[in-house]
Amino acid sequence: MRVLVTGASGQLAQAIRLVWAEHELLLPEESVLDLSQQEAIRSVVAGARPDVVVNCGAFTQVDRCETEAELAMRINGTAVGWLADVCEAQGAMLIQISTDYVFDGTGTRPYREDDPVNPVSVYGRTKLEGERQAARCSRHLIARTSWLYDSWGKNFLNTMLNAAAQGKSLRVVDDQRGAPTTCRALARQLKMAAEQNWQGLVHTTCQGETTWHGFAWAIFEAKGIAADLSPCATADYPTPARRPAYSVLDGTRRRSLGPDLMPTWQEALAEVIDHPEFAKEA
Numbered sequence: 001m002r003v004l005v006t007g008a009s010g011q012l013a014q015a016i017r018l019v020w021a022e023h024e025l026l027l028p029e030e031s032v033l034d035l036s037q038q039e040a041i042r043s044v045v046a047g048a049r050p051d052v053v054v055n056c057g058a059f060t061q062v063d064r065c066e067t068e069a070e071l072a073m074r075i076n077g078t079a080v081g082w083l084a085d086v087c088e089a090q091g092a093m094l095i096q097i098s099t100d101y102v103f104d105g106t107g108t109r110p111y112r113e114d115d116p117v118n119p120v121s122v123y124g125r126t127k128l129e130g131e132r133q134a135a136r137c138s139r140h141l142i143a144r145t146s147w148l149y150d151s152w153g154k155n156f157l158n159t160m161l162n163a164a165a166q167g168k169s170l171r172v173v174d175d176q177r178g179a180p181t182t183c184r185a186l187a188r189q190l191k192m193a194a195e196q197n198w199q200g201l202v203h204t205t206c207q208g209e210t211t212w213h214g215f216a217w218a219i220f221e222a223k224g225i226a227a228d229l230s231p232c233a234t235a236d237y238p239t240p241a242r243r244p245a246y247s248v249l250d251g252t253r254r255r256s257l258g259p260d261l262m263p264t265w266q267e268a269l270a271e272v273i274d275h276p277e278f279a280k281e282a
Ligand SMILES: NC(=O)c1ccc[n+]([C@@H]2O[C@H](COP(=O)([O-])OP(=O)(O)OC[C@H]3O[C@@H](n4cnc5c(N)ncnc54)[C@H](OP(=O)(O)O)[C@@H]3O)[C@@H](O)[C@H]2O)c1
Pocket: 006, 007, 008, 009, 010, 011, 012, 013, 030, 033, 034, 035, 036, 055, 056, 057, 058, 059, 060, 075, 097, 098, 099, 100, 127, 145, 146, 147, 148, 149, 153, 154
C-alpha cells in the first residue's frame, strides 16, 4: 500500500513511520502538507495518489485551543473534510485519529462507540467535528484513542521523567481516569486495520485504566526512580480547558473486527521502558 501520513513530526506519525515500514510511506513535512491550507491538502494528496491517508496531524495543545478556537477548528475539523473529499475522489481510505475528549467524562463504565458525545473543551469539539467530516469519505476509519505517549515526543512520560531528573516535587491529578496508550501499539493496530479494511468508528486504546497519578507512579516504579510524587485533585490545578474526569473507552467493537493488538497499559509501558530504542530496532 502507498500510505500518506499527515503531521509527520508528531509522536504518532513517527510510530507509524517505524511500524508500517513494509509499506510505501510518504510523510510530507507540516510546512508542505499544512492542514490549514485547503489547496495544499488537495495538491499534495492528489499528487501522491495514496491508497491510505492516516491523519495524525492536529492542533493537539488542548489548553491553547481554548484561545485559538478558530484555528483549532480549521485544523482539527474543517481540514478533515478537505482530506475526506480528496480521498473520496481518489478511492483512498482515510484513517482519522480521534480522542476520548469527545466525551464529557460523567460516565461510570467504559464508553462505547454509540454512547452520546458531549465534549467539554474546544479541543474536544473540534475533534468531534473532525469525526463528522471524516465520514464524507466512504472508506473511512475513525480511531478514538487516549493519553498517547511513547519514548519519543512531547508527552506525559517524558514530562514526568524530565521533572524527576531535575529533582522536582510532583503533584499529579488522581481524579481523572483513562487509558494510557503507546503510539507503537496504536500504530500496530492501525496497520492491521488498514490491511483488513476496517470501516467506521472504533475505540483503540490500551486495555485497563488508571489515573494520571497512577500512571506516574507506574512509570517511576518501572524505571526504579524514587520520585517525590503525590496525588492531587483536578480542582487544585485549574487549567484553561476542562478534561473529562472519566474517559475509558470500551474495546468490544475493536475485538469483534479482528485480532486485538492492544496490550494492557501496564504491558505497553513495560515495552516502552524496556525498549526505548524502538526506533533503532525497527
Ligand atoms: N496525544 C494524545 O494524548 C492524544 C490522545 C487522543 C487522540 N490524539 C490524537 O492523535 C493524533 C496524533 O496526536 P499526537 O499525540 O501524535 O500529537 P502531536 O505529537 O502533537 O502531533 C501532531 C502533529 O500535527 C502537527 N500539526 C499541527 N498543525 C498542523 C498543520 N496545520 N498542518 C499539519 N500538521 C500540523 C504538529 O506539528 P507542530 O508540533 O509543529 O504543531 C504535530 O507534528 C491527533 O489527531 C490527536 O488529536 C492524541
